[in-house]
Amino acid sequence: MEQTVRGGKLMWDLRERSVRELNYYLHHNAVKNGITEVQIFNPDGAHHIAVGLDAPIKVDILGNAGYFVGGMNKQAHITVHGNVGWSVAENIMSGVVRVKGYASECAGASGHGGLLVIEKDASSRCGISMKGNDIVVGGSVGHFSAFMAQAGHLVVCGNAGDGLGDSLYEAVIYVRGEIRSLGADAQEEPMAEDDYKTLAALLEKAGFKHHPEDFKRIASAKKLYHWNAEHYQEY
Amino acid sequence: MSVGREVVFNQNGQIVSFEESHLYNRNVQQWIYNAAERGIYDIRGLGAKRRVPHFDDLTFLTASLTRYPLEGYREKCSTKTILGTRYAKKPIELDIPITFAGMSFGSLSANVKEALGRAATAMGTSTTTGDGGMTEEERQSSKTLVYQCLPSRYGFNPDHLRKADAIEVVVGQGAKPGGGGMLLGQKISERVAKMRTLPPGIDQRSACRHPDWTGSDDLTIKIEELREITDWEIPIYVKFGATRVKDDVKLAVKAGADVVVVDGMQGGTAATQDVFIEHAGIPTLAAITQAVEALEEMDVKGKVQLIISGGIRTGADVAKALALGADAVSIGQGAMFALGCNSPVWYDKNGKPISAVKDYEKLGTKPGFCHHMQSGKCPVGITTQDPDLEQRMQPEWGARRLRNYLQVLNFELTTMARACGKSDVHHLEREDLVALTVEAAAMAKIPLAGTNWIPGSSGL
Numbered sequence: 008m009e010q011t012v013r014g015g016k017l018m019w020d021l022r023e024r025s026v027r028e029l030n031y032y033l034h035h036n037a038v039k040n041g042i043t044e045v046q047i048f049n050p051d052g053a054h055h056i057a058v059g060l061d062a063p064i065k066v067d068i069l070g071n072a073g074y075f076v077g078g079m080n081k082q083a084h085i086t087v088h089g090n091v092g093w094s095v096a097e098n099i100m101s102g103v104v105r106v107k108g109y110a111s112e113c114a115g116a117s118g119h120g121g122l123l124v125i126e127k128d129a130s131s132r133c134g135i136s137m138k139g140n141d142i143v144v145g146g147s148v149g150h151f152s153a154f155m156a157q158a159g160h161l162v163v164c165g166n167a168g169d170g171l172g173d174s175l176y177e178a179v180i181y182v183r184g185e186i187r188s189l190g191a192d193a194q195e196e197p198m199a200e201d202d203y204k205t206l207a208a209l210l211e212k213a214g215f216k217h218h219p220e221d222f223k224r225i226a227s228a229k230k231l232y233h234w235n236a237e238h239y240q241e242y
Numbered sequence: 243m244s245v246g247r248e249v250v251f252n253q254n255g256q257i258v259s260f261e262e263s264h265l266y267n268r269n270v271q272q273w274i275y276n277a278a279e280r281g282i283y284d285i286r287g288l289g290a291k292r293r294v295p296h297f298d299d300l301t302f303l304t305a306s307l308t309r310y311p312l313e314g315y316r317e318k319c320s321t322k323t324i325l326g327t328r329y330a331k332k333p334i335e336l337d338i339p340i341t342f343a344g345m346s347f348g349s350l351s352a353n354v355k356e357a358l359g360r361a362a363t364a365m366g367t368s369t370t371t372g373d374g375g376m377t378e379e380e381r382q383s384s385k386t387l388v389y390q391c392l393p394s395r396y397g398f399n400p401d402h403l404r405k406a407d408a409i410e411v412v413v414g415q416g417a418k419p420g421g422g423g424m425l426l427g428q429k430i431s432e433r434v435a436k437m438r439t440l441p442p443g444i445d446q447r448s449a450c451r452h453p454d455w456t457g458s459d460d461l462t463i464k465i466e467e468l469r470e471i472t473d474w475e476i477p478i479y480v481k482f483g484a485t486r487v488k489d490d491v492k493l494a495v496k497a498g499a500d501v502v503v504v505d506g507m508q509g510g511t512a513a514t515q516d517v518f519i520e521h522a523g524i525p526t527l528a529a530i531t532q533a534v535e536a537l538e539e540m541d542v543k544g545k546v547q548l549i550i551s552g553g554i555r556t557g558a559d560v561a562k563a564l565a566l567g568a569d570a571v572s573i574g575q576g577a578m579f580a581l582g583c584n585s586p587v588w589y590d591k592n593g594k595p596i597s598a599v600k601d602y603e604k605l606g607t608k609p610g611f612c613h614h615m616q617s618g619k620c621p622v623g624i625t626t627q628d629p630d631l632e633q634r635m636q637p638e639w640g641a642r643r644l645r646n647y648l649q650v651l652n653f654e655l656t657t658m659a660r661a662c663g664k665s666d667v668h669h670l671e672r673e674d675l676v677a678l679t680v681e682a683a684a685m686a687k688i689p690l691a692g693t694n695w696i697p698g699s700s701g702l
Contacts, residue, residue: 030470054463059400059471075454075467079400094454097467098398116453117395119439136395136453138439155449157439174447176440232444233427234282 016044026053038062052092057085060102077104080121096123099140112149115142118159124213131168134161137178143213153180154190162209164217175227181206183222194228284516285424287615287625289417289508289553289575294525296508297559299682300675301691304661312660319656320666323570325547326408326477326500329469333500334386334408334477336570337366338652339667340560343505343551343574344390344410344481346372348425348434348446349512349615351632352379354581354624357640359383364641365648370410370572373423373448375437376402383637388479391468393422394448396438400471408501409468410479411461413490414450416509416526416552418518419483423448426513429618431627458493465498479503484529484552485522491536491548501547503572504533508553510575512625513616526552526563528685534567543567557654564655565662565670566686573651580647581624581640584612588622588634598622598634 011018017037019029029047037045045066050056054073057066060083068076071089081100090108099118105126106114112130115123118140125133125142131149134142139158147165154170156178166184173190180193181202189195198206198219206219246268248260262268277283305311312319326333342358349372356379362369368386375397381387389406391398403409414420425434425446435442455464465478480494481503494502506526511519530550537543550563551572563571575583582588586602586609587595598609601621605614615625623634659667662674676691677683683690684697 027470027474031473034473055467055470058467059404061400074460074463078467079403079471081400093460093463097454098395098400100400113454117398119399132453136449138395155447155453176444232441234285234424234445 012040012042015041016046017042018046018048020048021051021053021056022049026055030055030058033057033060033062033064033066037064050087050089054092057083060085063102071108080104090127095125096121096140099123109146110144114144115140118142120159122209122212128165134159134178134180137161141209143209143215145213145215147184150187151190153178156180160205160209162206162213162222164215172225172227174231175225176232177227179205180225181219181222182225183217186223186225189225192228192231193225196224196226198222198224285426285513285616286516286519286613287510287512288519288613289510290519291613292520294507295527295679295681295685296525296553297527297562299527299679300562300677300686300688302558302561302565302658302662302674303676304658304674305663309663311663312665314657314660317660317665319659319664320668321652321656323668325549325570326479327547328477328500328542328545329474329498330408330477330500331473331475332407332477334368334388336368336386338648339564339568339570339655340365340554340648340651341367341388341549341570341572342369342577343509343572344370344372344388344412345574345578346374346425346512347377347380348372348374348396348429348438348627349625351623351626351635352377352433353632353635353637354640355380356383356637357581357635357644358577359387360637360641361644361648362386364645365652367648368407371402371406373425373438374434375399376405377437379637381405383641390481391452392448393450393452394438394446395453396446396448403468404472406472406476408477408479409472410481410503411465411468411499412481413452413494414481414483414485414505415511416483416505416507416523417511418514419485419505419507419523420450421514421518421522422450423511424513424515424616426616426618429616429625429627434627458497461493461497469498477501479549481505481549483507483509483522484524484526484532487524487529487532488536491533492540495537495540495542495546499546501549501569502533502537503549503551504529505572506530506550506552509551510578511615525685526550526554527566527682530563530566530568531685531687537567557651558658560651560655561658561667561670562675564667565674566672566688569668576647577644578624580643581635582622582643583620583624584610585622586610589636589639591636593639596634 050070052073058078061081063082066085068087073092077085077096086105094113096104099121101121105124109127110125110129114129117136126145128146133148133152137156143162150168157176163182170190172193203219323336323339363385370388388408477500479501480499507523547569550568598621620626
């Protein structure tokens with residue numbers, strides 16, 4: 008089914024073979040056939056490229072990808088050399104997904120682990136409902152990012168839109184630029200030594216050279232942790 | 243709410259009559275007193291307390307001269323049910339058309355989840371996960387397990403996805419269509435908290451919408467993603483609470499669902515706002531008819547299967563749901579009652595009954611009236627994470643009761659089908675039913691008993 012294999016490196020042209028065939032190969036045959044690297048040509052915005060991977064292979068997607076690229080990833084290192092549609096690396100478990108261009112909405116939504124790097128901007132709802140994954144965005148994020156985020160880190164090197172961190176739980180957000188507005192129960196807090204260390208490590212992993220001192224920390228005020236009338240909660 | 247009247251004698255022996263307001267009767271007054279005192283609405287479990295049109299408002303026209311019945315204790319009546327024949331390489335094959343609905347670990351104890359799995363396996367049917375993800379107990383005990391993809395994505399894991407026999411994308415629930423959940427902090431044990439990636443003891447809100455898609459066009463792509471990850475092998479269900487059923491069924495079918503699950507307003511829940519339970523959604527009876535019409539209009543009836551849930555209690559309910567066009571039903575609250583929910587006693591390991599009445603009193607209720615699933619202090623050990631309380635419901639014992647209950651439902655279903663002259667429960671049809679009330683006739687679109695009148699139908 009594979010198109011070209013050279014020394015453990017698979018070349019796959021999506022104009023010749025479908026995403027379904029590609030995913031099947033990556034799920035069932037790649038490791039068995041000693042594949043350690045995959046290059047995918049002509050993605051042309053197709054959805055679901057390299058979803059559900061569970062092997063430490065390197066995947067390069069050479070062009071723009073559609074929805075859910077790298078969804079539920081485990082172990083794999085996936086790089087999209089272009090822009091991506093909605094929900095890149097949705098529910099990521101481990102490994103790395105890197106987008107060299109821009110990402111549409113819901114990037115890294117509900118991820119449980121691993122790292123998502125978006126080198127340019129991400130749209131709204133970035134990191135929504137994240138549960139332990141880390142997201143580093145080189146540019147800005149849109150409104151309602153990290154809504155109900157439970158665990159993990161969202162690092163925004165640019166600006167953040169309205170309602171940042173609304174209803175946060177234990178996830179922490181670091182923002183270098185301007186924040187248009189914070190969501191309910193989100194608050195700016197002083198950076199601690201651990202924050203600088205965590206942030207420096209994430210920036211290094213993501214390949215950005217910003218200074219951690221330039222970032223603000225946003226976390227939950229925890230007033231929504233228990234539903235009670237005395238807090239006069241916004242909801 | 244009913245208007246009350248009291249007649250009493252005063253000190254002079256004269257009769258004094260009191261009549262309460264209809265609009266502001268004592269129930270309403272009490273509700274307002276509570277609201278004013280607490281400043282917060284009621285969150286509770288179970289389903290609607292008020293009566294709405296239901297399966298009891300229908301009756302079967304069993305065989306006589308015009309139809310030929312089958313011998314109830316001799317002739318076979320098939321109950322085999324296949325779900326997910328549209329796209330999945332491995333459709334679900336069940337021995338009976340009665341499945342267990344999704345109920346979360348967290349809301350229910352691990353023992354209960356195991357009991358549900360064991361009973362489902364013994365009866366050749368499926369059980370379903372819930373908010374909180376898949377427990378090992380549940381997977382190991384369930385031959386056929388449906389894995390829910392819920393808005394909260396608590397405990398959602400691609401490894402579990404690949405261990406599932408079907409995936410149910412949950413859009414909403416009959417008890418709270420359009421609403422999220424609230425698992426109160428008292429039920430968040432260390433294990434529940436870990437599975438949900440949240441600190442123990444805090445109130446856990448389940449989102450009302452999925453984090454990675456926002457409409458039916460996105461749902462199409464989401465379903466494809468789930469299929470890609472599972473290599474198009476297992477069926478995808480789409481479940482929603484009954485509101486705009488016809489349109490929702492059509493969109494779910496368009497989005498690629500193999501099976502549509504419609505949950506009527508009599509459906510239960512572990513904990514949500516009382517106002518949702520009582521004032522949102524439409525009755526199951528009305529929902530079935532609309533769902534079937536939608537499938538027929540799209541010419542996919544039989545290709546896309548329909549599961550109905552929300553207040554299915556008896557074999558008669560199952561038979562009526564199938565006659566109205568459902569392929570299978572799903573039960574939640576009925577299963578909990580089979581386990582002993584609201585029972586005055588629980589049973590120790592030797593089967594000795596122990597009174598739970600005092601524990602009900604501590605909750606401010608009594609057996610038969612309890613709807614305190616949200617409290618985590620279930621006196622019979624079902625909706626709890628308390629290590630002592632959960633031992634009150636042992637998996638072996640619970641599984642036996644659930645299996646018995648399913649068996650009775652199935653016996654009732656088949657005996658009614660035979661009486662209607664059917665050798666297969668899926669041959670039950672709308673012509674086998676009439677309605678006892680005008681409301682039920684209008685909602686189910688079947689004739690009022692003794693007439694050929696269907697309210698709202700043309701030409702009559």
